Amino acid sequence: MEEQRLPVGQPFVESPRMTCRNVGVYYDGKSAIRHVNIDVGRNEVLAMIGPSGCGKTTFLRCLNRMNDTVAGCRVEGSILLDGMDIYGKSVDVVPLRARIGMVFQKPNPFPKSIYDNVAYGPRIHGLTTSAAELDEVVENSLRRAGLWEEVKDRLQQPGTGLSGGQQQRLCIARAIAVSPEVILMDEPCSALDPIATAKIEELIAELREQFSIVIVTHAMQQASRVSQRTAYFHLGDLMEVGATTRIFTNPRHKLTEDYITGRFG
Ligand SMILES: Nc1ncnc2c1ncn2[C@@H]1O[C@H](COP(=O)(O)OP(=O)(O)O)[C@@H](O)[C@H]1O
Ligand SMILES: [Mg+2]
Structure with a gap:
């Protein structure tokens, strides 16, 4: 049996949506993350923070098997939904x-x-049985993504013609159109201006009522604004997990403290 290394804090929750145990990832045999033990709760936003290259994206991509598409990548451990x-x-x-x-x-x-863009998923998964029903799913998804009022009169125009922030909300509408349980977001605002970022952050708060959200962010302010729990990664290890307010006011691991006080990053 491999040892189970637990992060400092509260990695596990009651009645989790996802459980990750001893997750490790290798690229061409080289370890990128190891011994990751954490749950994703229901109706929570879980933020993942840490210095560049610490493995946030690698871990996020394990959660829906996006790493399957990377040649030379091997995932070990167990992930349950x-x-x-x-x-x-x-x-x-x-x-x-x-x-x-x-x-x-x-x-x-x-x-x-x-x-x-929004109808794509419902179509390939056969989720609707009539054109009217599909229209309804598209409208609802765009409404929940906070985009409907801006696009309702130009639904047949290309999605690529929208502003960056609108495009990101369109991508969120596309994701929610198939009624997911979990939405993974990898630095979703890093290409957006502050106003578009604020809109996405508001949206994340609303979406939590229905979905579990795991968000990678390099902006600590963003983690503290949008998430209920925060996980701190360091050089491929999950160091600490806890309530976001606690992590940012009273970190228990020295490395978490160094990071949030800006000593490196
Ligand atoms: N496709 C890949 N092939 C090889 N190494 C990779 C690949 N993707 C990431 N890595 C390596 O894995 C480590 C973690 O990277 P990543 O998950 O992208 O970190 P973060 O998202 O925290 O910046 C880094 O050392 C990075 O160089
Ligand atoms: Mg990344």
Whole structure:
């Protein structure tokens, strides 16, 4: 049995949405993250912070098997979604990635109309049975992403013609159109201006009522504004996890303290 190394603080929650145990990732045999033990709660925003290269993106991409697409990448340990092993032999990654959606650093709408960007997932997963029902899903998703009023009169125009912030909200609408349980966000505001960033942060707070959200951010202010729990990574190790307010006011690990007080990063 491999040792189970736990981070300082509270990595586990009651009735978790996802559980990660002894997760490790290798790129071409070289360890990138190791012994990651943490839960993702229901209706929580979990922020992941830490210096560049510490493994935040690597860990995030384990949660919906995006690392499967990286040649030379190997994932070990166990990750469960509602008790199901997402790396199990019988798991189809296409529906898995609908249940665990992802929003990337750079907004990446498809080169399609605004409508078709949002309708894409429901169409490929066969989630609606009529055009009217699909219209409804598209409208609801755009409303929940806070974009409907801005685009309702130009749904047939290309998604790529929107501003950066609108494009990122379109990508969020696309993710929520298939009713995921978890949404992963990798520095979703790093390409946006402060006003667009504020809109996305507001949206994240609202989305928490329905989804679990795991967000990687290099902006500590953002972690403290949007998340309920924060996880601190350092050189591939998960060092500390706890209530966001506690992490930022009373970090228990020396490395967490050094990071949040700006001694490195
Ligand atoms: N596709 C890849 N191939 C090889 N090494 C990688 C790859 N992606 C990330 N790494 C390495 O894994 C480590 C963690 O990187 P990453 O998860 O991107 O960190 P972060 O998101 O915290 O900046 C780094 O040492 C990085 O160089
Ligand atoms: Mg990253």
